[in-house]
Amino acid sequence: MNPELTHWTGPLGLPRFDLIRDEDFAPAFDDCLRLAGEAVESIAANAAPPSFQNTVAALETAEEPLNRLCAIFFNLAGVDSNPAREELQRQIAPRLAAHGSKVSMDPRLFDRVEAIMQDRDELSPEDRRLTELTLRGLRRAGAGLTGDARARMAAIRERLAVLSTDFAQNVLTDERDFTLTIPDSGLAGLPDWLVRSMRAAARERGLEGQIVTLSRSLIVPFLEYAQDRALRETAWRAWTARGDGSGAGGASTDNRPIAAEILKLRHERARLLGYQDFASYKLEPEMAGNAETVEALLSQVWSAARLRAEADADKLGRMLNEDGINGALEPWDWRYYAERRRKAEHDLDEAEIKPYLTLDAMIGAVFETAHRLFRLEAREVQAPLWSPDARAWEITRDGKRMAVFLGDYFARPGKRSGAWCSSLQQQHAIGGGERPIVVNVCNFTPPEEKGAPAYLSWDDAHTLFHEFGHALHHILSDVSWPSISGTSVARDFVELPSQLFEHWLEQPEVLDRHARHAITGAPMPAALRERILSARNADQGFATVEYLESALVDLAFHRGEPPTDPMARQAEILAGLGAPSAIPMRHATPHFAHVFSGDGYSSGYYSYMWSEVMDADAFEAFMEKGDAFDPEIAAKLEQWILSKGDSAPADELWLKFRERKPGVHALLKGRDLLDVAS
Incomplete structure (x- = not known):
């Protein structure tokens, strides 16, 4: 096995991507799966009485070589796919699922952890939390099943791994080849x-x-x-x-039959575990807790968003007709006429804005914001990464390394669309401890030629801040165990740090300092800055409706019996919502990767809005102090949110930080929907 796949020797402890070949991965997976299986078996078969150290803590490191290998491989599969990696991903997905099933459904492990729970009061709060989560994970994986039900659960998990891989690769193929x-x-x-x-x-x-x-x-x-x-x-x-x-x-x-089969298997999986449907299973450990609570939030915002979108549709439709085009406003018309309206009403032109939003300047804005809030320093370093476009920084505080941060910002063939944050290495305190290696991936338009500035749109700049908000959740993590560090939190809590960090992009002092013209170096004129900020909700009806359509379809797909024809069910749901016909779902079912390329956001796409309720309320805490960089609130944010991972339930951490429950008022105000809602 290529040792660089599990024992990284690059600068700052990074993998040497220049020493890794595609043909290295298959034998490495063979070895790492074998080693992981042996390590877990030694824990499950241990004749000593179960204890936190010989069972729960031991499981935290049992699969470390496999975890490091997966971190490298799946990062490459997302940012730099090729036929060899795609084929290996198809081959390895069911093997990893089979290994995962064998571990998480092992009744011996279940019995050992359950026995430890009997004496949980003797554990530290964090160790007790880890034990509780480990037991919950084993139970929800099916460790308590027996006989045919147990075998069927393992088969379902393997099949779902294959289907989600096929779904993601189909979307990537269509994106790459068009x-x-x-x-x-x-x-x-x-x-x-x-x-x-x-x-x-x-x-x-x-x-x-x-x-x-x-x-x-x-x-x-x-x-x-x-x-x-x-x-x-x-x-x-x-x-x-x-x-x-x-x-x-x-x-x-064609992902439509894949989506149908995924929904069917998820429902069967939930039923095997005693849940009414997959939504009940998936939402049980989340902050929302159940589908009814989620639907209540989404419906509360939907009514205001639809009214705003309908009013906007009327105006845009009149603009279409004034251009001499008879007929209705179509989906391919909305953005065109919304942009014309924005320019007319706010005197904004993207060509005027972009020279002030270069990638390097906005990266500087991100880093300075993190410095002012959390005293973090960023120093760019040279390292052999997967692409010449990818960059690396050492993140320190008071001279101590906090993380290594990697950024891969430009679109290119073979790179999955969208933007995301992942990690090559989680923070933990086992042994001498490790600091995280965090990756931000975006798909911005690259510069015309090497060395020229890369210009961002206003939305691109928001994306940059959003993903670094996720990175901060890793960078500032301070827990003992890797499985509860960083972003390993409830799905409807994970977007809080990312969406919250976006607010700082809109602070005048950040724009005044960093939004400087790429050629002249002049700061963005105050009048332009104010026009940008006044127009940030210019098309909020559209943005909210297209998001809510996707969230409500996702939720409905996973409640009750699964649809045999997801496309027909999608059409039925959208018709029932009564949204303007010119606003389709943000992510239609065949390319809804959040939901079908794995089940991370299945029944959970609502979580962006659930987190937005909190992020709007959290930023209000700064505004109540009259200072977006108030050090007391920033310290509380780090202490109770960004450093804690999943070491305590999300609702408890929120209450420690804000000292009250969040309300939807700040969200409606932030989206300029408050007057419509009232």
Whole structure:
């Protein structure tokens, strides 16, 4: 086995990606799965009476080589996929699921942890919490099942691993293989910066002219600015066709039957464990607790958002008709006319904004914000990573290393779309302890040529802050055990730090210091800054409705009997909501990767809004002090939220920080929906 896969020798303890070859992974998985199996077996078969140290604590390190290997491989599969990695992912997914089932369904481990729970009062609070979570995980995995039910549960988990891998790879194939060549006659309305980006995308693929790809940083601005309605429709249909059998991959990437089978197997899995449906199973350990509570929150916001969106649809429809186009406003029209309206009402032009939002400047804004709040320092270092675009920083505080932070910001073929935060190494205090290695991945439009500035949109800048908010949850983690550190928290709590951190981008003092013109170095004019901030909710009806549609469809899919035809059920749910026809779901079922590429957000897409209730309320704590950088509130935020991981229940941590329950008022106010709701 290539030792670099499990014993990292690069700068700051990073893996040497330059010494790792694709052919190294298969034998490494063979070895690491064997070693993990042996380590867990020694714990389960231990003849000594069960104790916290010989069982629960031992499990925390039993699979460390496998965990490190998976961290490297699945990071590469997301940021730099190729046919060899995709094939290995298909091969390894059921093997990892089988190993996971064998461990988490082992009745001997279940009995040992259950026995330790009898004496849990003798444990420290964190050790007791870890023991409780370990037992809960074993129970929810099916360790208490016997006979046919046990065998069926293992089979379901293996099959789900295969299906979720296929789903994700189908979406990636459709995204990677689609390009739309735009003739010169189709460039009308497009700003120069977008045309340059389209031409750079063409050159990257060895093509002439200019193209639109399914990278969000290209296709969204194209839909916002392209005057050619037919080209907008073609681009929009390709974007929304990902995974439905009509995309670039054709029938071979049709995710609709995969989604149906996933929903069926999830329901069966929940029923085997004694739950009414998958939503009941999935929401039990979350802050919300049950589907009824989730639906109540979403419905409360839905009514206000729909009213705002309907009013906006009327205005945009009139603009369409004034252009001499008869008929209704269509989904490929909304962004175009919303952008025209935003420019007219707020005197805003993206071409005016972008020169002030370069990637390097906004990274500087992120780091300085983290410094002012938490005294963190960032020093860029050179390290052999997976792409020349990827960058590394050492994060320190008072001279002590807190983390290594990796950023991979540009879209490229073979990279999964979207933005996310992951880790190569979790913080923990076992032995001498380890500090985290955190990864932020985005898909911004790269610069036209090497060395030129990379320009961000306002939404891109928000994404940058959002993902670093997740990174802070890792960087400031201070717990003993890796499985409860960092972002290993309830799904509807995990978005709190990320969404909260976005608020600092909008602080005038941050923009005044970092939003400087790429050529002249002049600060963003105060008038422009104010126009940007006044327009941040310009299309909030659309944004809220498209999000809520996806969240409500996700929830409905997992309540009661699963639909045999998810697309028909999706249409039924959307019709019942009565949303404007020009606002489709943000993520239609065939490419709803949050829900079907694994079950992390299944029955849980609502969690962004659940967390937003808290993030709006949390930022109010700073505003009540009259200072967005108030040191007392920042210290409480670190003490009770960012450092604690899952060492205590999320609702308890929230109450320690805010000393009261959050309310939806701040969310509605932040989305400019308060007047509509009232």
